[in-house]
Amino acid sequence: MLEVAASKRLGEFTLDAELTAPARGVLVLVGESGSGKTTLLKLIAGLLAPDRGRIAFGGQVLAGDGAFVPARHRPIGYVAQDYALFPHLTVRDNVGFGLHASGVEAAARGERVARALDRLGIAGFAARRPHELSGGQQQRVALARALVLEPAILLLDEPLAALDLQTRRTVRGELKQLFEQLGCLTIFVTHSPAEGLAFGGHMAVLEAGRVTQQGPREELLRRPRTRYVADFIGTNLVVARVDRSAADGLVHLRLPGGREIVAAGTEHEGDVFAVIDPREITVSLEPPQGSAQNTLRGMVADLMPEPPSGERVRVGLATSPPLVAELTRASVDQLRLAPGVLVTATFKASGVRVFE
């Protein structure tokens, strides 16, 4: 198991991260640029020393408790965002670099390098130099160079960012397969939540230098804990307090602004999270007559087709709290929705899911 509870200050930015990961499998680290993903990765790799705190793997302290294991003595493999291949060495020598540095004999080295090249399908490029390779090929060299040392933790910093769209799609599939075969812990950093969700496994979300949520992907999808996570899984999240005093027998959720929404029965008490599924929200121009349980009025903020060429449209609403509703293109056209149009959003109590 990897346990990180460390802080590092770099200029104006402070990373203060708590993270645990199983000893095997994939951990996807998601966060916007500037959230501290690379810093966290470098702390784990040993390229940076934490100011405070502790990093341990499998019971061995890597940093903290007065100890610091430098990068070259950690059981890690590190693939930097731009791959950082040695420009003056051939592919073969790049991949063999780590073995050479660890004092592996030339014969054994050649064998292991050949196997690593084979595994990643780059044996044909062994005599080339990095600048003669495409981005995708360079990435495989970087992966082979890290994997040939059989690391216990493989760290990948935005492995897909430097690739063009076409390559990215194929490489994503290959990487996923590769990670499943590896018997190590793979920590995969990405700024793209979609990419992170595609990889699955465990996820950790980094926001402004802190890990705000971590757990299996399904857990994140079911119970987002921050607005950022809710945003990227495409749902509406509110933080509220349960109020059962109303005479109507429904559970009222009091939102920070003072507004209330009603939810179906829940046994939770006190402060809770509530998710409102965008597909459960209907939008109309006039306030509906009758017994809709939750109605919020506000202007349309933006419209995003989902997927970009698809039949459904995500409509951002400047209500309080702000909501996203998912409608069909036909109803958007019929209502002539456009930014600035005043509408009413309606959803049933049963469309609100409450969790702690």
Next chain:
Amino acid sequence: MSPGAAGLSRPASAVSESAFRWLAVAASAALLAFLALPFLGLLARVSPREFVARLADPAVLEALRLSLVTSGAAAVVILMLGTPLAWLLATREFRGKRLIEVLVDLPMVLPPTVAGFALLMAFGRLGIAGRSLDAFGIQLPFTTLGVVVAQVFMAAPFFVAPARAGFMGVDRRLLDAAATLRASEPFTFFRVVLPLARPALVAGVAMSGARALGEFGATITFAGNMPGSTQTMPLAVYVALQSDLDTAVVLSVLLLAMSFGLLLGLRAAPAGFLWNRPSAGSRGF
């Protein structure tokens, strides 16, 4: 000028722009002519045949041999001692670093005679270091070894500065990559840093070698002017000027050719040698 063009560009700025260009060209031409003329004057003084005949003059050969040996030795010493210094200056922060940088640069601006005098005060028989050296039977002033010492002193900065810049130019991310690949600092230095900084090191050795070759003031002050042991080519030129103008010309042309060749070679060297970019089919270094 069409009315449209006049409307688009203001005449005043058009005039000053062309004036600027002409001024720049004229000033450059004046300086270049000034730099080239002395060399042309030198070359005009000697016919190729006479030049070749004079080359065989024992006095010329003696000075040439001494110059090549001493400046070659100086370049080797500078490379061996200057490379570690450049590496430390490029990668470490420590107290007093600013002072060390000034010390390293100082010989570049110091009058060579002052440098030679200072060397004499340090390594002379009564100097602070000279006394200890004397105890081991080593004498530097007025010896060939002293010539090398004077040249190292004057030429070292011409190596350290570019070497340091070359080391600093090695991508930090490559050093990080090497560290995650189990490489120790020495391993990384020899396998990554040196190959990648090689162009800068080669340029630095050439520049400091050229400076050592042309060294005059510190040499004559510290090592004297004895034919065969301390009279290098620049010193021989100075002596010949007073008696044998033709020999002075031959020596000067020789020095000129060597310096010119060195600098030209640096710029025109095959890509694989200097810049470390592999050409198709070659393994580089």
